[in-house]
Amino acid sequence: MSGITVFQAAKIITMDPNRPTATHVAVRDGHVLAVGDATCADQWGRVHHDDRLAGTVLMPGFVEGHSHMSETCFWDYTYVGFHDRIDPDGQPWPGLTEIGAVLARLRDAAARLGPDEPLIAWGFDPIFLSSERLTRDHLDSVTADRPVVVLFSSGHLMCVNSAALAAVGYDRASNVEGIQRRPDGEPNGELHEMAAMFPVMRRIGMDFRTRSHQRAYVDAFGRICRRSGVTTATDLFAMVTQEGAEALAQATARPDYPVRIVPAVSTLHSTPEEVRAQMADLRQLNHDKLRFGAVKLMTDGSIQGFSARILWPGYVGGQPNGIWNMPPAQIHATCAMMQQAGIQMHIHTNGDEASTVVLDALAAAARAHPWPGARHVLQHAQMMGPALFARAAELGVCVNLFANHIWYFGDQHAALTIGPDRAARMDACRAALDAGLTMAIHSDAPVTPMGPLFTAWCAVNRQTMSGRTLGAAQCISVPEALYAITMGAARTLKLEAEIGSIEAGKRADFAVLAEDPLAIDPMRLKDLPVLGTVIGGHVDALI
Template sequence: MNLVTVYSARKIITMDHNCPIATHVAVKDGLIVGVGGPDCGDGWGTVTHDNSFVDKVLLPGLIEAHAHVSAGGVWRFTYCGHYTRTDPDGTDSPGVATYDALIERLRVIAAKTPPGEPVVGWGFDPNFLKGRRLDKAHLDQVSTNHPVAVAHSNFHLLSANTMALEKAGMAQGSNIQGVMRGADGLPNGELQEFAAMGPVMSVVGLNFRELSDRSAVEGYGKVARNCGVTTVADLLSDLEDAEVTMLEKVTGDAAFPARYVPIMNAMRDDPAFEAQRAIALRERTTPKLDLGRAKLFTDGAIQGGTAMLKAPGYFQMEDHGIWNMEVDHFREAVRALHKAGVKTHTHTNGDAASELAIEAYEAALLETPDADHRHTLEHVQLADLAQFKRMRALGLTCNVFTNHIHYFGDLHWSLTIGPDRARRMDAARDAYDVFGGDFAIHSDAPVTPMAPLFTAWVAVNRLTEKGRQLGASQQISVSEALHTITMGAAYVLKMDDKVGSIQCGKHADFCVLDGDPLDCDPVTMKDIPIVTTVLGGEATA
């Protein structure tokens, strides 16, 4: 068909340097065929003008290049975090400010739950509350007749009550690294990192695979649409055949509002086998389901004390740094996946973790050169300028966990790493200068809420919850921040030929705003309402 729709807007911020600002965009068969003025669709077919957005501002559809599908599924459990959070259907859950409030919230759930059935909370962070860290004695106050577990906000730690520990066979002890002990020498209920958490997670049904089911994916699509996102990644997914079949059906539904990019868990089997599995998945890629990338891990979480830090280490908290993959296994996985041509995304929070990853990729590239692999280091919260330069020299890119500045910056200043490193952590300015914009910033939802415009606001202003400006030297401009949630994120996902800018030949994916981020006080840009998104030329809501 030769039907062309020309959308008009008050302003179109294209992120294409050839035509940075426009007022009209022409769409045919889901693709952009022209950008400019009212006549940009002329010659492509029968033109219809759509003035639905005539008083709005259009951006390219925003891209969340690091989040987790559990942001859609975790709401089946009870939110217990510090901040008020909003579920996929728009319902707010207030934060908890005391242990008493946490215990009471879970008691209400326990009272409605048959004895012996699990009670599960999520989103908690003990660093925000006064007193000792959450342990089994706290959670025994919720119930002694239910296994009770609370996942911390970083999802790298978990606290459990006595019954949960007993059912997991851990109440009397365990030799697993990360099982914390009390003064009596017995596990106190805090479990750090995946090996230690796993047995209790199985007992209470807190299963990442189940948090990736059809309902979770559909909820994840809602989360994305609500914040202007049209391309959304899931940074850890097993992607077994049944799951991929489900994803094909869900994303194949015209009502699903985003392009979905799940990253395969490549840590479960022999690295060479995992590489072939990733390659095979590419054959199942569709316009709304992009497959074939692999995920690896190094360390844990800074605010949990499990990230791997270089000297001088942690500031006012204990160092419990943990490698989530054995170092030799990690190096071999990097080598095998790179050799097979599989793009990888590697979790690196601490600067020692970034160092390990850089060295592993350097060795892999010496063995198997590749001019455009775009392996990505994820989070890079303490990476410094020298490490960014080494990444760029190797062809690596990065995805910076900018949201940490606002949500956890005050804790980093006073507790985890101290003022000096807190001022330059999540160093978007250094990254922009080194990578020239070819990097992304992210939310890691559900760790923090998915909202790329807010994430951009953090990168621009670097304001913590308490209003402290955490390192003005690492601020970037509004236009630079917008680049990192559009073209930069598309580059990181190796999708910059398809999405990321409003440009002829790309998908007609737009974020519609009721305000102009380039023409407002940068402190207020986070408050600009998201009106809707457009995917392949069709409004999603």
């Protein structure tokens, strides 16, 4: 029997209603043995008192229910986004609010490259810049002797310099949709959509397919999680090969790996037997820190990209309705198949039409193949209101709402996409909880930075970038938001028996905080310092 360690803290917020707060937690074999005061584990035998966490506030390790491990691949490149961001090693990268600053950072990066290395940057978001448009001429002024590629944050656009255009032979004669042009017909450097971007990416070695599951990237993802207090994170829509899955299993198996990974894989199989066999193979690789078992479905696009499928009255600018990634007939067929196979689904639905179709499909699947514990999750579900939430509740379906959108995109949703009426009820946390749903809230990292306390701040305050409060009626309380980033998210992953609260029997996964989130001004929630994490009783170096 291994020893008992009793950690002392200034306060422990347990998320266990039987003992909401405590000052000490006893850990044995990676699990919580007891919670209470200094004597809480005395009846279990000799204890070792550990005061490294004294003075901190402990919470259950946060659970990020919708993130992507691919974030770490981007940090191989230079960040040039509008918002401040922190890299996996903790270095802050201040947001760049005008083109001159973007070019200065690019020059700085160019100076540090080897002779034949292309210069690649990511996260550029001209929507927030009021200055002139970025062109090949700007990038030529950075360096002309190697390709320069600036990826936009949407993932659908890039801007490249003349050397990159020459490498792929794009010129005034090129008959390619997606090559943007100057008035004189020459390409201006901006390339739209993958078909036009892919020849450039191919020549500069940007292939993310297997990279994010390699050791160095898995480790970097762990550092991002630790810094934001996350001890369980999803890799949603993980495109896995058997080889990639094995690499991920190895990289996460070390005792000090700081986060439990829950991939939801994409599957191309079309019969319940095939999917079951694929998942059974993947589950063989599972261990304490890795949980294959669920799948991800993509149904529509994004609201800010006008590709989400939304109900009447549509987009305010009169844009055509969005696009289905899966046609409704296939959504029905796949939901039925997964339900029959007994596989939990995380289903991406942004628009309310997509959410409606998915709930129809889940209702039909539930009739055909009853499975009371299915607990499928609608991911994003940004336009669901009380009526759809009620249907989800009837079906035992959970939601994971994209609270970060309120701050990052809320102003645009009111002004440009769906208008103020519907923007005010987006990511409707209050309505979801009032319907009795299991609810999580998320970052969708790398779309927005991982940070559950920031996500909780969004759900509590519903502030946009311009400072307006977007739909005050949908604000939730701080305790509700803290529940959503711990127990709520754990329930969406079917892991609530193991994680999500600090109570006897659960894994000793903690977020180590500098202050008590229940005692501070709720507007300061996003600024509350995270000092590190504890995973399975292992204290990770305090940051």
